[in-house]
Amino acid sequence: MKNIAAWILGMSLSGLAFGQAATIAVGTPLNIIDTQKSVVVQTAKGPVTITRTMTPCAKNGGNLQPLVPVPGVHPVGEIEILEALSDRNAIVLDMRDTNDRVKGTIPGSVGIPYTEVAARMNELGCKKNGSQWDCASAKKVYAFCNGPVCPQSPMAIKAMTRDGFPANKIYYYRGGMLDWDALGLTSVKDEF
Structure with missing residues (x-):
């Protein structure tokens, strides 16, 4: 029941985050x-x-997000994202809703919507130990969403760290797809 309520809340917030630009x-x-x-x-x-x-060119009308959404998280730019794409100990994580991801994303990134990432930390190298996550062997996560005013990655990062993911293994690309596209970097479409 608690998971269903969290999912409904997440979907409601998702609608706010995605409906703004339109x-x-x-x-x-x-x-x-x-x-x-x-x-x-x-x-x-x-x-x-x-x-x-x-x-x-704005992707949404949200508020400016902090460069460090949780103490210990590392802010990164495009060069670090490019390097992470070939690091087998890292995962570049598109935390946007699938509806945005299919319109264009960073090649080689993995999509887990921000409303689901805290429940899917096993895909990041964590193991469930009873009701707690053990993230000692977790990969470095390079998280992004729509850009500097998008609240999705910061919300997911807060949920991840709350549930046991180490903040020092999270690298936040605040520029997200807004900066990626503005710089003319290659995107791929129809990725799920």
């Missing part, structure tokens, strides 16, 4: 951090208000 018009003001829509900075020419608006 329903937010270009030019719409967006939050920067939490409910904050602007930040005022002092410059040599006086105060400047920094705002954020929906753009054609």
Whole structure:
């Protein structure tokens, strides 16, 4: 029953995370951090208000995510992702919903939706020991989702560490598919 409730909650949050880009018009003001829509900075020419608006290339209208979602997690960029793709002790993990993954993902990545990853840590090298996970032999996980404003990877990382996955074995690619695509790096489609 508890798993069913978690699944329903996850699917509801999934709808919020994925439905935003399709329903937010270009030019719409967006939050920067939490409910904050602007930040005022002092410059040599006086105060400047920094705002954020929906753009054609934005993947969703979420809030900016921290570079380190859980203490001990390592932030990484594209070079580290490219290196991890050939590291047999690492897994590059696309934590987005399958509906986004099939539209384009990093070649060689594995897809486990963020709503399922904490329950599927056996696929990351952990073993179930009663009700606890033993992750002593876990692979290094390079986690990504839609980009800097996507909450999916941070939510999954928090769930993983809560359930016993070591934070120091998680590498967070905050740039995600937004940065990957913006840099013109190769994507593959129709991956499940």
